[in-house]
Amino acid sequence: MHSDRKNAAVIRFEEDFRKARAIQRVQFVLSAMVFATVVYVSADISQLSAERLWKAFPRMGDYIHRTLPELTLTHFFEDIAYWYYGFWRWLQLLFDTLLIAALATIFGAAGGMALCFPASRNLVKSYWIYFLCRRFAEISRTVPEVVYALIFVVAFGVGPMAGLFAIIIHSVGALAKLYSEVNENVDERPLEALKSSGANWFQVIRFGVLPQVLPHMTTYTLWRLELNIRAAAIIGFVGAGGIGQELYHAISFNYYEDISAIVLMIVMTVTLIDLVCERLRHRIIGEENLR
């Protein structure tokens, strides 16, 4: 009697298990088929074939080989000097690039600050103000910097100004979104305390919200600086200033050794600044956690 009931339960379980497995298997086969179709269609659209891919690799290897400088042990320093014949000019262009990124981050942070409070649901009564600010931020960050740069080069002429404005607009949108998400997570109690003692909207923001969100805002801004340096390094491709223009020329006119020299300079600078920013971010967040 007892074993019969157990057997029934076991049988039911096995049946359910088999059913679940069957459903899982069907789901797996279906998603695998969908995935394979998407891969096939994408490969078809972008005219990618195994054969073309296979041919591309040796050519790429050949290209990279050509960009490498000839360094010999006997004339090591002369070779380095020959490789980096344009060092001082490139250094200045790199400085321009960093300056564009830094200024864009400063103005982007200022713009983001101005926009983020009306774009926080908990800080504005009017839904329309919130909605408009959010959409504005969304549009300005969805369009890539390079597209803005292309347009501004037409409006403001070739030069760093176009690039600066392009990165500012993108930064404003990106930072406003991140800042306002921080704002929406603040502790409401200090805000109510300020309101009940007669503070106006600006005072509530200044003394209630800002002290709570400033550490997060700073970390986001430092992160933006890293991204802006990368952006500033390439906007020169469309004539908007910085070292990108020099790199574009080097690649377009096949000055092979210049390519590796400039790319190495950019990568080293970017890595260095990433490291510094990471340290700073950890320090700021660490302080915040201690409080």
Next chain:
Amino acid sequence: MSLRKEAARAEHMAGLKAAYPRAFGLSLSQKIRLTAIWAAFFTVLFFSLDYLGVGFTRIWNGLDRMGIIAGGLFPPRSGGAFPELMGALMESVAMAFLGTLMASLVAMVLCFSGARNILPARILRFSFRRSFDFLRGVDSLVWALVYVRAVGLGPLAGVLAIATSDVGTLSKLYAEAIESADKKQIDAIRAGGGNRLEVIRFGIIPQILPVMLTNALYMFESNTRSATILGIVGAGGIGFQLSDRIRAHRWDEVSFIIIMIVGAVFVIDMISRFLRAKLIHAGKRQVL
């Protein structure tokens, strides 16, 4: 009486002021310092802007042209090239998809060489990590231009460019996921007599697979954005049409293309968010 009260109050206030100086505003020296800092900041800002050639006259003249451009952006018009634009947009999305797919397949193999608990040899691991940083540090637009020179114009260059810079990013993320994998399951496989490969297959991969897939989906989203601009250097996708229209000052078509790009990015974000939610959900169900 009242005089004495007043005096007592003044004394009390003075005491408070001495005890809590910060509550009564900044002291004179603090005010001077703060003003000096801001003055220095604005001076540096001014000279930096001047150095980059940002001046009021240039901005003013530019705004004039900017007004013309902004006026031309509306209403957006396809210029009768909608099928062509749609095809180019699909090409961008396909490039992003294939690039991400290739990158995540390569990264799934490479990432083990960057993880401390798999490759304990410090020098080897360090050099792998630095190569990832190098691939990641060069923007996909630079890779695209290089590939255009190396393998010719077209979407193949774009796919390879996206894949190259993503191999760096994804290998790094995957390596970090492996390093933070739970050690207990690894130990269990090892204790059961599993060799190195079995430890990876049954101890680590089940733990990190959801992380890998979510990160790959994130990269797909951001690559859709980058794939829309790679065409500017001739590496396929809608960027070519966009830069072409901007150079020809056909602003109504520019705004049309931008709207198309924003829409495509929006749709891809939605699909990716849906899939990520599903993956996380599936991962939880498996634990139960």
